Amino acid sequence: MTRQHKLLGALALASFSGLAFAAGALDGPAEKQPLNITAIAMFIAFVIFTMGITKWAAKKTTSASDFYTAGGGITGFQNGLAIAGDYMSAASFLGISAAVFLNGYDGLIYSIGFLVGWPVIMFLMAERLRNLGKFTFADVASYRLGQTPIRTLAASGTLVVVAFYLIAQMVGAGQLIKLLFGLDYWIAVVLVGGLMMMYVLFGGMLATTWVQIIKAVLLLCGATFMSIMVLWAFDFSPEALFAKATEVHTKGETIMSPGNFITDPISAISFGMALMFGTAGLPHVLMRFFTVPNAKEARKSVFWATTWIGYFYVLTFIIGFGAIVLVGTNASFTEGGALVSEGGKLIGGNNMAAIHLASAVGGNVFLGFISAVAFATILAVVAGLTLSGASAVAHDLYASVICKGNPPAGAELRVSRVTTVILGIVAVILGIAFEKQNIAFMVSLAFAIAASANFPVLFMSVLWKGTTTRGAFIGGFIGLITAVVLTILSKSIWVDIFHNAEAIFPYKSPALFSVTAGFLGIWLFSLLDSSAQAAREKLAYDAQEVRSETGIGAAAASEH
Amino acid sequence: MNEEAVRRMKENPRYQELVSKRSRFGWILTAVMMLVYYGYIMIIAFDKELLAIKLGDGVMTLGIPVGIGIIIFTVILTGIYVRRANGEFDEMTEELVKEVK
Numbered sequence: 246m247t248r249q250h251k252l253l254g255a256l257a258l259a260s261f262s263g264l265a266f267a268a269g270a271l272d273g274p275a276e277k278q279p280l281n282i283t284a285i286a287m288f289i290a291f292v293i294f295t296m297g298i299t300k301w302a303a304k305k306t307t308s309a310s311d312f313y314t315a316g317g318g319i320t321g322f323q324n325g326l327a328i329a330g331d332y333m334s335a336a337s338f339l340g341i342s343a344a345v346f347l348n349g350y351d352g353l354i355y356s357i358g359f360l361v362g363w364p365v366i367m368f369l370m371a372e373r374l375r376n377l378g379k380f381t382f383a384d385v386a387s388y389r390l391g392q393t394p395i396r397t398l399a400a401s402g403t404l405v406v407v408a409f410y411l412i413a414q415m416v417g418a419g420q421l422i423k424l425l426f427g428l429d430y431w432i433a434v435v436l437v438g439g440l441m442m443m444y445v446l447f448g449g450m451l452a453t454t455w456v457q458i459i460k461a462v463l464l465l466c467g468a469t470f471m472s473i474m475v476l477w478a479f480d481f482s483p484e485a486l487f488a489k490a491t492e493v494h495t496k497g498e499t500i501m502s503p504g505n506f507i508t509d510p511i512s513a514i515s516f517g518m519a520l521m522f523g524t525a526g527l528p529h530v531l532m533r534f535f536t537v538p539n540a541k542e543a544r545k546s547v548f549w550a551t552t553w554i555g556y557f558y559v560l561t562f563i564i565g566f567g568a569i570v571l572v573g574t575n576a577s578f579t580e581g582g583a584l585v586s587e588g589g590k591l592i593g594g595n596n597m598a599a600i601h602l603a604s605a606v607g608g609n610v611f612l613g614f615i616s617a618v619a620f621a622t623i624l625a626v627v628a629g630l631t632l633s634g635a636s637a638v639a640h641d642l643y644a645s646v647i648c649k650g651n652p653p654a655g656a657e658l659r660v661s662r663v664t665t666v667i668l669g670i671v672a673v674i675l676g677i678a679f680e681k682q683n684i685a686f687m688v689s690l691a692f693a694i695a696a697s698a699n700f701p702v703l704f705m706s707v708l709w710k711g712t713t714t715r716g717a718f719i720g721g722f723i724g725l726i727t728a729v730v731l732t733i734l735s736k737s738i739w740v741d742i743f744h745n746a747e748a749i750f751p752y753k754s755p756a757l758f759s760v761t762a763g764f765l766g767i768w769l770f771s772l773l774d775s776s777a778q779a780a781r782e783k784l785a786y787d788a789q790e791v792r793s794e795t796g797i798g799a800a801a802a803s804e805h
Numbered sequence: 806m807n808e809e810a811v812r813r814m815k816e817n818p819r820y821q822e823l824v825s826k827r828s829r830f831g832w833i834l835t836a837v838m839m840l841v842y843y844g845y846i847m848i849i850a851f852d853k854e855l856l857a858i859k860l861g862d863g864v865m866t867l868g869i870p871v872g873i874g875i876i877i878f879t880v881i882l883t884g885i886y887v888r889r890a891n892g893e894f895d896e897m898t899e900e901l902v903k904e905v906k
Binding site: 350353354356357358360361363364365367368369372483484487488491498501502503506507508509510513514517540541544545547548551552555558559562787788790791792794795796797798 | 806808811812814815820823824827830831832834835838839841842843845846847849850851853856857863864865866868869872873875876877879880882883884886887890891895898901902905
């Protein structure tokens, strides 16, 4: 494999995993490293502190509303940090800085793609979601439609997305921790599963949100410190940093402009759509909109999330260039002591560029800090995913579909806790089972399904009066099936897993086709639906619209 | 809200004004964001050299400020929406809610 192909591969892997930790940072086998005592000490400190928070949160978590949405009592600023925390995963931190380290400018193109979905969610979805929903995005999608079919579809979409993500997370976590801490793979996976269960089980959304906030602050501080140290080494002159980087990098001045990341426009648009709409269809991200008290705070959350994520991406760009100069020219970070510019290989692979830079600018203590933050990142994201899976089972399937909206008192909360334990155990088992598998496709599949099934159903039911249950149900499944089939026919499964010579579906992402299919399906089958139920559902749109626009009737959702 | 209240709200000119103003604003900003992002992607797909143009005598290229600029632009655009939605639009909403009560 040429270097170019490797980068493209890494980008393709990382491209779908930025929201949560996934395969992006783990291309290639992870060598077990010697035990890193500083990192472990810092991580233990983090765990003790967050367990304290969980204990505090447990006292306040008594109802289903507390469990799913922290009682709607999170402020916009806090929620913005938590959303940013979901986004600033170990994969985007290590993956993007590695992409910049390898190819310079192309890493920036990739991070911009991740950012631009946020304003669109804000302009079209955020306040309507908050005004209509209570616990899950299925609440919104099924607001005036048939509860059983739409919630079943939404809950399936949620569980599939969560399951694929969780597996990718667990495998990623195990390998990264092996690398950073020198622990055995299975110990790392069990540790992540166990800790995550404690947070979710006892502290619910309140603890999960605070763990995410703390981790986001630690990561932002760490990345800021690294960037300042890098710029400081060049008297705060970006020009001097770039000049030195182009001088020592094997690719020379080409690292200052777009390379081969984007070549054909269809892949580019499709990829952009997957990022944009996938984000708006991820259940664990959507769930965060219900943790704030009203639409005003929901908007503030998105603003703060966009601000921190944007800031973080600027930092990773500086960190990547810093690594080119400070890591790439230091033989102690490479295997066998050959410089990167002379063809040497970084210890632990290119995705370790940021970790090595931490050691270069802050010594062993700071290296320990950054490693501990990377571990904390995985924990926080896994906890959020599990919570959202548990809510789909307990709230959508159990309380709304099985109990027809009238579960016995306390039963819904009990079911969510049981589901959390089951999901935790399943995640650990699958994490161990998939250790040596190529898991990249799972994340791309999760993203494609979020963009092609969850998002169109949500969007159309909220914004188009003509949407009917039949239309949303059939269209949602068309989107889902198109996404799954095209992903199977694409390179990541057809060639990499089934070992066929050539991919039948030639583009990087199915989103352009599967999102369109989902939307068209909903539109067409709603239009063809002339049942009495469809007529009632269209009539019910006005009441839904008034609530989604004004929030009248929504306030009760956050009071308990 | 009962049917009658919904119907009255839908007929309220102030409600219509709020909804049309806010959704128009939202869609315009969405279009601006799409235009900027896909414009950038299309430049990269069709004319990479444009972003490789040197600024000054050093190694700095046009692509760097453009890329960082899009990140800052995105943040500012969301800020603009929140400012207007949380100010002007929310005031209109509050008045409507008061009328109902």
